Amino acid sequence: MAVPLPTLHDGRIGLRPIRVRDSKTLERELLGNRTWLRMWEATNPYGAGQFDVRGSIRSLLSQGRQGTALPLVMEYDGEFAGQLNVSGIVYGSVSSATLGYWVAERFAGRDITPVCVAMVTDYCFERLGLHRMEICIRPSNHASLRVVEKLGFRYEGLRRRYIHINGDWADHFCFALVREELNESILSRWKGHRVPPDACVIPESDRRAASLPLRTYPNR
Template structure:
């Protein structure tokens, strides 16, 4: 499944992304390190290679528990977005996580990518609720959910092991009922209204 909007594309991650993924991650080690998931020493987990990570993601995807995407801008690899923890039954729920190359941060790319992913989850995938967990210190990521209208639904102390410690997270969520016309359409409408407001203000100056 490939999703496109205004030059931003979500496509499944593959083993062919290995060299590009490594190059982008290495170049952004300082930018991404404070927000990267880690494993506590007590877990005994060992660092995984890119190949092992992709195999695990694809296995979860085949089982219907995950949607692992690469984020591209005009055909260039700029980040990653993963829909994970997909629960069916009475929950119909999933979590969304993402990261982007620092050189492309602040340009609305992740905001659009998340909107596309949520619409896909609420449409073809048939989910009812999508959640995003963000550290309170991660202001760039917080701006994404704020622009998309996610509601904060809670604070989870020591929720995930990030950058070597158990970290508190703010929890944000959307349901199908929150975006009846689609999240991407809602985003476009907000941006059009914002542009209209700026144009009106300029005409009055």
């Protein structure tokens, strides 16, 4: 099922579908923010892939046409500020998706990411009829942890060596929201200071576990 790609706005902050003609801008931003993004960038465990921004955009748009993704650009005053992708969209008895994002360093601290995460999650719940949205974050990514804390995503657990990041398998904390937890939009709940204060609490045992290497066994 094809999924409509939304254009959403809240004041100076906006989301729109990514376009193939964004390739030069995207490449410039990725290269210019290389140091800022490297620690959180997903990598290929089987070797470095080709840096093909135009091909990456076409792949994302293909997933959008197949109904499995929402590939979007975050903007501030109409300027390219980062990317937000809703991926792994499934319907039926699961009706869920996963959300990921990055923002350029010069736009950090302007609440662009939480506003965009809130807007697109509201869209997925209210317009697409999804039931659950998940966000997975590295334990050391404090800026991203603040996003889910602000919006009241509920902590669900530690995923050991979950995604290959910056050259190695990295632990992630998992957060989610389901529609039954909300009696208003996520954006209005946050702006109205009605986010439950304890939704995002991470048990100290999980914080300790994430700081320790995973016990491994030699091949037999």
